[in-house]
Amino acid sequence: MSYLKIPIDLRSAVTGKLRRCSYEESIAQQIMLLIVSHYGEVTGKENYGSVIWELEFSQLVKISDWENKVQESLTLAINRYEQRLNDVDVSVILSEIDAEDKKNIHVRRKAQITVKGKIRITGQPFYFSTLVYISPLSQ
Template identity: 55%
Template sequence: MKYLKLPVDFSTMIQGKPQQRCAIEESIAQYIMMQITSRYGEVAGRNDFGSDIWELEFNQLIKIYEWEERVRLSLQESIIKYEHRLSDTKVHVSLSEVDTDVDSKKYSEVRRKAIITVTGTITQTGVAFNFNTTLYVSPLSQ
């Protein structure tokens, strides 16, 4: 089965033109990325779809390990609840501080970098699934 590739071009879909398709692995990865980048309540009818990332984005008082664990748990719960094509789902979140303006000799722009890894098994095929992404969040100093 081929899945729709995001973003969907609804104007061509309405005209009956063929849409870009992708394999199940890419479709699952797209769906997980949508969960990572969605705030709670952003998807109508699914108030628990998304992650804690955007609730914690500018929270400077939370410890790194607490941030990692809250985001990990929120993503794991959302993925298990809404991504039924995966089983044995595990989420790992690592947060670090990086200087994103390394070319500047005058200014330093330190940000947090979240590395998110999702592993599991594709239920339909039994094949191992691996997803990795990196997000830059919450400026530490401006």
């Protein structure tokens, strides 16, 4: 079985030449959508997404609280909306931007988000990691 690669190019859809991806890449795409979506963005799935965007502009959240809230929200979302994974473990580490990353002076922090689990149908290990840049967080 093949899965659609996102973003979907509508011109390709018309010609029947949609890009496809692997099972594992499809899972990774779903996790990334959960990370970048805010609650209420997907009609009919009000709790689809993560708390990141609710916390992004909060100046009063401690770093450890931010990490814990994001980790908890992503764990719940992945367990609910990504049924192809078992034994999901989410890690979130918020850190300062390195000197070489300071091309955009408005970005102050980055969140390293890592998801580990097992693919339900094969039992194979699954690993996904991404960086999300956070702008106005001051603590």
